[in-house]
Amino acid sequence: MALLALCLPAAAFAQQQCETLDPSVTRLLQAMSSNAQQVSYSGVVTLQRGGDMQIMELSHSVENGQSTEQLSRLTGQDALVERSGHPTECMHPGHQLLRSADLFDGSFCGLASVYRFRVQPGDRIAGRKSLRLRVEPRDMYRFGHVLELDEDTALILKSSTLSADQSVLEQFQFASLDLMPGKSPEAQIAHEASHPHPHETEHLRQGIAWDLAWLPDGFMATDSAPTASQRKSYTDGLASFSVFLEPLGAAIKPGEGVARQGSTVAYTRGVLLQRRPVLVTVLGEIPTNTARMLADSVRLR
Structure with missing residues (x-):
């Protein structure tokens, strides 16, 4: 909703x-x-x-x-x-x-x-x-x-x-x-297509409940992924991206990683959410600044 x-x-x-x-x-x-x-x-x-x-x-x-x-x-x-x-x-x-x-x-x-x-x-x-x-x-x-x-x-x-x-x-x-x-x-x-995430096991699905506080206008979820799924995907009909959230055992040093191939960017950042260390990754056909803003908008539920 x-x-x-x-x-x-x-x-x-x-x-x-x-x-x-x-x-x-x-x-x-x-x-x-x-x-x-x-x-x-x-x-x-x-x-x-x-x-x-x-x-x-x-x-x-x-x-x-x-x-x-x-x-x-x-x-x-x-x-x-x-x-x-x-x-x-x-x-x-x-x-x-x-x-x-x-x-x-x-x-x-x-x-x-x-x-x-x-x-x-x-x-x-x-x-x-x-x-x-x-x-x-x-x-x-x-x-x-x-x-x-x-x-x-x-x-x-x-x-x-x-x-x-x-x-x-x-x-x-x-x-x-x-x-x-x-x-x-x-x-x-x-x-309606209702395909499971490929290669995503039940272990991967059992993460922590999270959501995005911001989406660019026009984007919608591509499926009904559980709130605790480690991956959620979105599309506007032409472009698409996925956001991954991986719980970490310990906090990592501040910083970000960016890799781009053609129109596809992979953006990663380690953050603390409610004192819990997590690694956020955004992968998709979007500008780097959009990926950065999406990573900033990850919130625990």
Whole structure:
């Protein structure tokens, strides 16, 4: 309930902003959100973070209402990631914000309250025509994005994450793309996703009860994690982050640690909360100052 209350001011502001949201942006967001799960495709993609460039092969197939994804690295050390048996109608909080009909009468107010959108002619990516969607943050707590969307399917052909000075932090792009035939379901039925935290044992869940006293507008919890869970995750529909709280046996020296790779930051700090030493870690696609403010807002319940 506390998290819901934190999100309500953004919702109220969003309803004022929705009247200025261009209908072309709404249609593009709707297509991007729904087609991403319904279209089968494969291709070669590049991921650039600073001076690091990785080339990978990506495939996404849909059959009988289930999606399967496979990602394999073609450069550097071999790595293969596969996800299978995921219902295409499964709706996560991020999808809810993109497809926010249940929240704000079919408009995209949840995102419009914290981002500005502009549609422009796009470049030719992987041999396909695209539309460019510029996503500009309304505050300093999140990054901007430039998305090149396929004109026919609204799949993201290229995605660039921008810092406040407009420098590119991270860029994903299809070098080649093959669309595979697939049958879209005749009806869409939304089911709330309720997945357990991966690799989180009951021992890890039995921490101390805590919460955040502050969240940037527009962010909501991605799941119903217990109050004593050592990890809680949040999203605004485009960006996401997790906050970890680890009880310590003894206090550590004051200070903070910051590591960044592309758009992802890892921020750590040892603090005393009600005389209890804990280690707070914030990991996500957010600016460093946002991560610092989130760590400052951790409170024991």
